[in-house]
Amino acid sequence: MAQMEKILVAYTTNAGTTEEVAVVIGEELGKQGAQVDLRRLEEVADLAPYTAVVIGGPMIMGWHKAAVRFVKKHQQALSRVPVAYFLTAMSLTQTGETRIGAIPLCIDPVLAKAPKNANRLGLKERYATVTNYLRPVLRSAPQVKPVSIAVFGGKLEFYRLKLLQMLFVLVVIQAQPGDRRNWPVIREWAGGLRAQLALASASE
Ligand SMILES: Cc1cc2nc3c(=O)[nH]c(=O)nc-3n(C[C@H](O)[C@H](O)[C@H](O)COP(=O)(O)O)c2cc1C
Numbered sequence: 001m002a003q004m005e006k007i008l009v010a011y012t013t014n015a016g017t018t019e020e021v022a023v024v025i026g027e028e029l030g031k032q033g034a035q036v037d038l039r040r041l042e043e044v045a046d047l048a049p050y051t052a053v054v055i056g057g058p059m060i061m062g063w064h065k066a067a068v069r070f071v072k073k074h075q076q077a078l079s080r081v082p083v084a085y086f087l088t089a090m091s092l093t094q095t096g097e098t099r100i101g102a103i104p105l106c107i108d109p110v111l112a113k114a115p116k117n118a119n120r121l122g123l124k125e126r127y128a129t130v131t132n133y134l135r136p137v138l139r140s141a142p143q144v145k146p147v148s149i150a151v152f153g154g155k156l157e158f159y160r161l162k163l164l165q166m167l168f169v170l171v172v173i174q175a176q177p178g179d180r181r182n183w184p185v186i187r188e189w190a191g192g193l194r195a196q197l198a199l200a201s202a203s204e
Pocket of ligand 1: 012013015016019058090092156165175
């Protein structure tokens, strides 16, 4: 008998932004008829009940450490089921990449910012490329091959930040405070996700 489809949407968040995005992704998957479990990463001990896993986290000087740790820790299990990642971010250099290796990317076009000179990226522009953001997680769990990776605009509120965080945000990522989430893009990605996960499952 075929295993019943059950999708885990697991996320980490510092200030709540990514949680709200995860809720909407779970909602969209649910609308497509999937059985969805929405959990914080820390609440997830066992991936065995799930037929697919969606993992989300914000960029906090790199993809959130908890997300990278989770993927690394569960890499064996995650290499056996279809997986997708999503990131929330406030700074992204537009590079025109649509894939990293074989992995399709969904990039919020409103978030991505054109570099001053596309042939010669500056230091901060290079830092904020999707390849640079994803390198650590892809290197630390190479057997995990997401069916899709999405980078969405996030939300930043300066009053929440400590001085060093504020300096990083202002100097390195040069982000302005505000809510840059683009719900139609988030919903569109989530709307096609169940089919993408199922397709990967069928080809395994
Ligand atoms: C300390 C700190 C570091 C951040 N680093 C980055 C970064 O490297 N690149 C980026 O695009 N956004 C960065 N951001 C912006 C966050 O990714 C964004 O605000 C996100 O939506 C926060 O999600 P959360 O509310 O789920 O924690 C940073 C924010 C903070 C507070």
